[in-house]
């Protein structure tokens with residue numbers, strides 16, 4: 006099983022579905038038992054997350070979805086591990102009510118609906134990103150720390166980076182279709198030897214430009230924005246080092262909210 010430096014598995018997760026048929030008189034006790042069993046799952050390193058849902062049309066039907074780090078982690082690790090006895094003690098009375106208990110794998114068919122605005126829409130679309138990067142690169146050109154690094158910058162650079170960020174934030178695929186996509190962006194950083202000090206200054210100037218150009222300042226948007234800028238700028242530093250060989254097939258990043266977008270209080 007491939008693991009990251011921190012020991013976390015990078016294998017795709019496996020999804021276990023358990024369908025139950027629970028008569029109405031037992032429903033409350035069943036949900037309470039799973040609430041207690043859930044507290045056990047929360048301590049199990051093999052479990053990614055879980056959710057119990059109840060059918061609206063036929064309330065006797067419940068579906069429990071548990072995502073495991075792998076089938077092996079579920080069947081070997083969890084079932085033989087220290088948490089299993091406490092978990093099973095809670096759900097044992099309902100074993101006979103199980104209608105289906107199987108593992109599923111993702112097909113890659115997945116996505117978000119239109120209910121939540123993209124970061125691109127929330128920011129104000131292409132015009133907002135162009136304003137941001139025009140102001141930002143003006144600051145960069147005048148900055149003692151960064152101006153030399155950007156000496157040969159294309160006059161269209163602010164528009165290109167605006168197209169990049171717009172696409173990463175869920176807008177049109179303009180950078181991929183018109184500017185060479187992820188490999189081109191990566192290639193522009195290779196060999197530049199960006200230092201941590203330069204990265205910090207880059208991030209600071211971008212935050213200043215965000216305030217100056219009136220990018221939404223609500224905590225949820227700025228958390229997502231800053232998260233991306235932190236990640237992206239650290240990637241730029243890594244990619245720019247002499248010994249780094251970038252993966253040419255790395256996909257275009259797709260960034261989204263860490264928390265749902267801010268809404269004014271009702272009433």
Ligand code: HEM
Pocket residue numbers: 154155157158159162165166169170184189190193194197199203204207208233234235236237238239241242
């Ligand atoms: C979130 C972080 C970053 C993003 C999204 C980003 C994005 C981009 C993109 C899209 C390009 C290519 C534009 C084109 O198609 O012409 C580019 C080029 C470049 N980036 Fe970044 N970048 C980031 C961080 C940094 C940092 C931290 C530095 C240095 C402090 C840096 C320095 C450069 C330089 C020097 C170029 C080439 C500019 C030129 O000569 O035209 N980037 N960047």
